[in-house]
Amino acid sequence: MNSNQQNSDHWLVRPSTIRGLWIGGSILLALTVFLQFFIKIKGYFVVDGWLGFGAVFGFLCCVAMVLVAKGLGRFIKRDDNFYQGGNSDD
The missing domain is CATH 1.20.5 (Single alpha-helices involved in coiled-coils or other helix-helix interfaces)
Known part of the structure; x- marks a missing residue:
């Protein structure tokens, strides 16, 4: 390059x-x-007040979204030549 x-x-x-x-x-x-050591986080639930909860929760949600997207991609995947036809009445 x-x-x-x-x-x-x-x-x-x-x-x-x-x-x-x-x-x-x-x-x-x-x-x-x-x-978070200096600013007290008051969570609505008990776990969302834990140290680093937002970072861990965000990471796990990101991983879950990637895995769901990969699974969905396998479920709805089509062949490379799906739209190029084979049996058409042209």
């Missing part, structure tokens, strides 16, 4: 940007969990 091609890429697909977003997101997540 030459430098002209690399410069014309969208900024969100550049490896340096992706790495920076991962680092920034990880720092932000760690900061929000760390701040």
